[in-house]
Amino acid sequence: MRSQGRAEVPAHRVILANWLFSMKSLTKSSFFVLVTVLQPLIFSTIAFFMFKSGGRPGSLLYAALGAGLMGIWSSTLFGSGGLIQWERFQGTLELLIASPSQFMWILVGSTLATSTLGLYSVAGTLLWGAVAFDIPLELAHPALFVLALPATVIGLGTLGLVLASTFVLYRHANALSNLLEYPVWLVTGLLVPVSLLPGWAAPLGWILSPTWGIKAIRYSALGGNPVPALLATVGLSVAYLVIGTRFIAYFERRAREDATLALT
Amino acid sequence: MPVVGAPVVEAIDLRRTYKTSTGSLKRKSLEVEAVRGVSFAIEKGELFGLLGPNGAGKTTTIKMLITLLIPTSGTARVLGLDVVKDARAVRSQIGYVFGGDRGLYERLSGLDNLRYFAELYGVEPHEQKRRIGELLEMVGLTGREKERVEGYSKGMRQRLHIARGLLHDPPVVFLDEPTIGVDPVGAREMRAMIASLTDQGKTVLLTTHYMFEADALCDRIAVIARGEVVAQGTPGALKSLVADKTVVEIEVYGVNDESIERLRRVEGVSAVSVEERDQLQLLMVQSAVGAEITPALLAQFDGAKIGRVVAREPTLEDAYISLVEGDS
Ligand SMILES: Nc1ncnc2c1ncn2[C@@H]1O[C@H](COP(=O)(O)OP(=O)(O)OP(=O)(O)O)[C@@H](O)[C@H]1O
């Protein structure tokens, strides 16, 4: 007698199933929906006033795009970190690990769902900016912009994955996830140009995908060559995926040794 | 590949310690030896019961068998597959159901929960609909599957858990207190469901605190106390361990600990257990002497009001009590 299930569930199936499932459950959380709806309004307002007072009206779109990405990063961080804590609290984390699907692909699917919803944040920010503050929506390279956006979403999602993998083992990693929101906004140049920060901040930003994602998006929207930044974003995503795979395998094993999968 | 005739589930000298710490400033590390050398083997199609008091190590043993905990030492195999080295292959062959309210996605419907796990277990899309329909029917949730789980009663959650654990039609099923919190009628239906699993050729490991349930369902039982197996055998064989004993049941209104201690020391008494009832305590006193010990027992209560007193044949529960109390 054999089980009807499969010993190795194909990665694409696990990713798709988890993406759909997470979209469904996230949109049923009123808190998450509220954050996703309200944040772009707040971000675009902040962006507007910051650049207004800086006396550089030409960079309004520049600021609005940064604000949009800040939204994606927040929802990715909140989503990926909160997700595992939530699964553990609910008692479902063990069930996920006990299934024959690789936990890695489960996480990829769920993390991509949170960054996808974060995409709305970009759209919302741009739209709100256009309606309320007359931020122009003319794109220099529309085709590349359409490429740069999902590449950036994936770049942020895979970075979220690397962070999420640590939450498998550490029960109190939530504090860490809250701590990472603002510093990443800063060193990746989403909030203010990195040139305004101390010298050590820039190299830190180089290994973080939002740095390159926002460059690719800004160049394709405002003019300039977005291709190198786009390639860097894709390259970093691949690197995060490789690191994430190793981390998750390691942390999953450690969690089974240290008994941290369940709350007891 | 499973070896023909080899046990389906095999635990060999399993041990597991937990490291915990207490205090926040002066942290002291503690080691809890939850499972201390547990061995047993379950044959194909058997319903095997793991009984033991709270904290005996039942859940810990199960979690090692289902790959969620790595044993501190010892080995375990399911269908010949090592639970540490071949964890993923083991996972696809087993179902896991635990009792209690947790382990479900509350905001989503029962159906969404089942569909999601069917995907995680790689059940083919064209199979899913039929399989989920069948299982909903079997656990009696048909018609309620579109409601959000947060509105489900305890019994409904437990049924949903069972359906979830069986989605991929696993040949081996682990049930950790599956009837906890379920009303008597529901629990009876669930027992019939559990019994039907072995009829389908599945191998089942069950833990429960209800002795009649274990007696009715299990082919064989291992009694585990303080992390060790203290007895193993068919319900009949375990009962025969106390066959020469008599049990005197005494209803007392407000018994104190001293009286119980004195009871334990009465010549011939081998075990005493206390069950809290509404107004009274039901004491079950095992002895090798027979009903004539009763006056000696009744003399141990200083003035407490005594209700019904009966002497009877021992049951599986008495065997269990004598085993887990025996060497403490
Ligand atoms: N994650 C953990 N960390 C530390 N100690 C633990 C952990 N899980 C269980 N224990 C301890 O290990 C021992 C065995 O627990 P276990 O849950 O296996 O018992 P059990 O037989 O299932 O009990 P119950 O009948 O109450 O479910 C107990 O002393 C328990 O406190």
Ligand SMILES: [Mg+2]
């Ligand atoms: Mg238990």
